[in-house]
Amino acid sequence: MSVVPAEVLPGSARAVEETVRGEAELGPRARLWPSLVAVYRAQLSRARVARIPLLFVATFQSVGIMVLMRGVVDGGAEAQAVVAGSSVLVVAFVALNLLAQYFGQLRASGGLDHYATLPVPPAAVVLGAAGAYASFTVPGTVVTAVFGCVLFGLPLAHLWVLVAVIPLAGAALAGLGAAFGLLAPRPELATVLGQLGMSAALLLGVLPADRMPEAVRFLRDLLPSTYGVEAFARTFGPDPDWAFVLGDLAVCGVVGVVSLAVATWAYRRAAVR
Numbered sequence: 001m002s003v004v005p006a007e008v009l010p011g012s013a014r015a016v017e018e019t020v021r022g023e024a025e026l027g028p029r030a031r032l033w034p035s036l037v038a039v040y041r042a043q044l045s046r047a048r049v050a051r052i053p054l055l056f057v058a059t060f061q062s063v064g065i066m067v068l069m070r071g072v073v074d075g076g077a078e079a080q081a082v083v084a085g086s087s088v089l090v091v092a093f094v095a096l097n098l099l100a101q102y103f104g105q106l107r108a109s110g111g112l113d114h115y116a117t118l119p120v121p122p123a124a125v126v127l128g129a130a131g132a133y134a135s136f137t138v139p140g141t142v143v144t145a146v147f148g149c150v151l152f153g154l155p156l157a158h159l160w161v162l163v164a165v166i167p168l169a170g171a172a173l174a175g176l177g178a179a180f181g182l183l184a185p186r187p188e189l190a191t192v193l194g195q196l197g198m199s200a201a202l203l204l205g206v207l208p209a210d211r212m213p214e215a216v217r218f219l220r221d222l223l224p225s226t227y228g229v230e231a232f233a234r235t236f237g238p239d240p241d242w243a244f245v246l247g248d249l250a251v252c253g254v255v256g257v258v259s260l261a262v263a264t265w266a267y268r269r270a271a272v273r
Helices: 012-024 032-070 076-108 111-116 122-135 137-152 159-183 187-206 214-222 225-234 242-271
Strands: none
Touching: 032 076, 032 122, 032 137, 032 187, 076 111, 076 122, 076 137, 076 159, 076 187, 076 225, 111 242, 122 137, 122 159, 122 242, 137 159, 159 187, 159 225, 159 242, 187 214, 187 225, 214 225, 225 242
């Protein structure tokens, strides 16, 4: 009996080639929307318990600022600016400050390697985490806005505009927070950048713009949350100019798209290093 190598059998080369090719082929790349939803749910369930106390701190901070400002501001446009700025400050505390810390720690601990091994688009990771963190701001922002309106005697009729202000301002600030955390060489620096950004949102968003110097007003216009504050503050008037409200929301949305695109680029840059 003679032994015939398998390579010389008819069709064996084709079978081996097809087997190797089948093993080498990867599965289809995950689509953006299903991946985004999966990352969002995972981040939401993971951070739910840990972020609730921090959300309480953010809300208590904004409410305390309004109580302090009540002794200085009586009403009118200044009261509208204080209430709108304090409400958006809750979004800045979570979406900017906490997200910068999260991505900074994730990068330092090697957590980005886990996401890099998954067939998940980089945009889904950034958007999913940003959306989860921004979702925590909804209860605190609503509570702050209602308390501020009652405290300063402002109307509650147009609070529904928060449905647009929260996600648009949250997207802009979350993109900046993620970029800070991913671009900072050390997590401590990411924390500092997040704190500075939140402080800027506090000082430039809560204080009335009419009392600021011209140079400070220019810096205020560069802050993404300013347009969310302006859009919300305009709705407290007796006859809101909705064209200006939509214009401010549009600017906030454009800045959100740009900041999230920068954060996605920063994620790719940090994941390959």
